Amino acid sequence: MSGDGRPVVCFDLGGVVVRICRSWEEGCAAAGIEVREIERYRETHPERVKLVQTLDxxxxxxxxxxxxxxxxxxxxxxxxxxxxxxxxxxxxEYPGVEELLTDLRERDGVRTACLSNTNHDHWVAMESYPTLQALEHRHASHLLGLRKPNESCFIAFERAMEASPGQIIFFDDTEENIEAARARGWRAELIDHTGDTAAQVMEHLRGVVV
Known part of the structure; x- marks a missing residue:
C-alpha cells in the first residue's frame, strides 16, 4: 500500500483515553437515576447488545x-x-493522556489516531475533549459503519490512513479487539482501564516511537 510511511499510534477511546461507566448500575448512579428491576435488565442482554451494535x-x-x-x-x-x-x-478523560497525545503529535515521525466503537451522541460529547482535539486522525464505528472486532473495521482504518498493518501500534482495553488486531498484523497492546492508562501506553511505546 502506498502512502505515508510513518507509523500510526492508534487508540481506542473508552477505557484508554476516556473514562466510562462499566455497568448499568454505574450509569444510573452517574445520571442520578434509581436502579430498578436489575434482573429484567440482565435478562434482556442479547437484545440490548444488538441494539447497541446497531447504534454503534x-x-x-x-x-x-x-x-x-x-x-x-x-x-x-x-x-x-x-x-x-x-x-x-x-x-x-484519563489523567496524563492529553499530554501524551500532544507530545506524540508534535513528533514528525509519528501519526496519531483513534479507532473507537461509539455512537453519535457520545462522539459529539467527546469532540470537545482536549484529548480528541490532540489526535491527528479520528475514526469511529458510527462513521465507518463498521465495528471492532470485525476485520472489515480494521481494514477500513488502514485504507483511511493509507497504512499497512505493520505500521500500526494499537491500544485497546478489550481482549477481543486486541486479538482481532493482532490477527490482522497490527502491533496491539491491552490496556488496563482501572490503572494509569497514559503510563501503560508510554511503557509500550518506549523504544518504539518514544
Missing amino acids: TGGIEPDAFYRAISDTLDGVYTPEEVRQVHHAWLLG
Whole structure:
C-alpha cells in the first residue's frame, strides 16, 4: 500500500483515553437515576447488545435507540431516563493522556489516531475533549459503519490512513479487539482501564516511537 510511511499510534477511546461507566448500575448512579428491576435488565442482554451494535454502526437514530431500549425493558425505564444514562456514561478523560497525545503529535515521525466503537451522541460529547482535539486522525464505528472486532473495521482504518498493518501500534482495553488486531498484523497492546492508562501506553511505546 502506498502512502505515508510513518507509523500510526492508534487508540481506542473508552477505557484508554476516556473514562466510562462499566455497568448499568454505574450509569444510573452517574445520571442520578434509581436502579430498578436489575434482573429484567440482565435478562434482556442479547437484545440490548444488538441494539447497541446497531447504534454503534449508525443503523439507528439515538432517539429511536432510547425508545427501543425502553421497550425492551418493558418500560421499566422511560426513553428519557435511558437517554440520561446514556449521556452520563462518559466520565471524562484519563489523567496524563492529553499530554501524551500532544507530545506524540508534535513528533514528525509519528501519526496519531483513534479507532473507537461509539455512537453519535457520545462522539459529539467527546469532540470537545482536549484529548480528541490532540489526535491527528479520528475514526469511529458510527462513521465507518463498521465495528471492532470485525476485520472489515480494521481494514477500513488502514485504507483511511493509507497504512499497512505493520505500521500500526494499537491500544485497546478489550481482549477481543486486541486479538482481532493482532490477527490482522497490527502491533496491539491491552490496556488496563482501572490503572494509569497514559503510563501503560508510554511503557509500550518506549523504544518504539518514544
